[in-house]
Amino acid sequence: xxxxxxxxxxxxxxxxxxxxxxxxxxxxxxxxxxxxxxxxxxxxxxxxxxxxxxxxxxxxxxxxxxxxxxxxxxxxxxxxxxxxxxxxxxxxxxxxxxxxxxxxxxxxxx
Amino acid sequence: xxxxxxxxxxxxxxxxxxxxxxxxxxxxxxxxxxxxxxxxxxxxxxxxxxxxxxxxxxxxxxxxxxxxxxxxxxxxxxxxxxxxxxxxxxxxxxxxxxxxxxxxxxxxxxxxxxxxxxxxxxx
Numbered sequence: 001x002x003x004x005x006x007x008x009x010x011x012x013x014x015x016x017x018x019x020x021x022x023x024x025x026x027x028x029x030x031x032x033x034x035x036x037x038x039x040x041x042x043x044x045x046x047x048x049x050x051x052x053x054x055x056x057x058x059x060x061x062x063x064x065x066x067x068x069x070x071x072x073x074x075x076x077x078x079x080x081x082x083x084x085x086x087x088x089x090x091x092x093x094x095x096x097x098x099x100x101x102x103x104x105x106x107x108x109x110x
Numbered sequence: 111x112x113x114x115x116x117x118x119x120x121x122x123x124x125x126x127x128x129x130x131x132x133x134x135x136x137x138x139x140x141x142x143x144x145x146x147x148x149x150x151x152x153x154x155x156x157x158x159x160x161x162x163x164x165x166x167x168x169x170x171x172x173x174x175x176x177x178x179x180x181x182x183x184x185x186x187x188x189x190x191x192x193x194x195x196x197x198x199x200x201x202x203x204x205x206x207x208x209x210x211x212x213x214x215x216x217x218x219x220x221x222x223x224x225x226x227x228x229x230x231x232x233x
Contacts, residue, residue: 001172033210033219035155042223043147043155048210054221086155090217096169097217099145099157 002026002091004102011108018074020105022087025068032070033088034063036081037104043086047072074107082109112136112222114206119227122196132189132206132224140164140184143209145220146191148202158204159191163213174200196231203228 004024012018022032032050035043045054047063050070060075074081087102118130132144146158159170159180168180179192189206204227207220 031218035220037155042205042225043220044223045210045219045221048219048221084154088155088157088219092216096167097160098169098171099147099160099217101147101155101157104154 002093002098002100004087004089004100006085006087006102006105008103009106009108011110012077013110014079015076018077018081018107020072020074020085020087020107021069022071022102023069024089024100024102026091026093027065027068027070027089030089030092032063032065034061034072035086035088036083037086038083046085077107077109079109082107112208114208114222114224116204116206116224116227119204119229121230121232123233124197124231126196127192127194128196128229130191130193130204130206130227130229132191134187134189134206134208137208139182139187141212143211143214143217144180144182144189145207145209145217146178146180146189147205147207147220147223148200149205149226150199150202153202156202160209160217161189162215163209167215169217193229196229198231201229201231 034047037043050065051063208222210221211218
């Protein structure tokens with residue numbers, strides 16, 4: 001089955017730049033989406049279609065794509081950005097489409 | 111504003127059934143595909159199922175195929191998940207989520223989520 005691979009954890013100091021990667025063979029052909037999830041809360045979409053930012057999401061959140069890897073970049077990290085981050089895409093290689101999530105990355109703000 | 115409110119969770123014995131509901135408001139429900147996503151305690155997100163905006167197609171994760179059925183009533187702005195033959199590994203918070211593309215026949219991202227409803231499968 002199709003998998004998206006993320007690092008389990010990323011740590012940065014406040015004000016630094018955090019980069020979270022997500023790798024998958026189909027990412028050159030399918031858009032990726034990124035979600036932020038804080039403890040006890042539902043996920044929130046922070047990046048859609050690889051690099052688009054929904055309204056209300058701070059400009060410090062950005063997304064990029066290169067080959068089989070997409071990257072979520074948080075510039076000028078703030079304490080409130082500490083959360084779990086998940087990438088998501090679609091697997092359309094089979095008979096029917098399936099949704100797929102990466103395993104998640106815990107962002108720690110030191 | 112867009113709102114998704116899940117209900118129907120609870121404690122159920124292995125092998126029994128449960129039906130979840132998701133009441134939608136603040137948007138044209140019949141124009142969007144809808145998904146169920148779950149999260150086991152302390153674990154990551156797992157996509158469960160999708161139903162097209164018009165109910166014409168439904169697709170499932172391998173882990174629930176043949177046991178779960180997604181459906182919708184566009185006249186009631188409500189999404190459902192019928193869960194049969196429940197197992198301990200189905201224990202999770204279940205979220206309904208809206209597909210971010212209107213009237214799509216593919217899986218995109220999820221732009222709005224409900225607050226989730228907890229399903230616990232235990233004897």
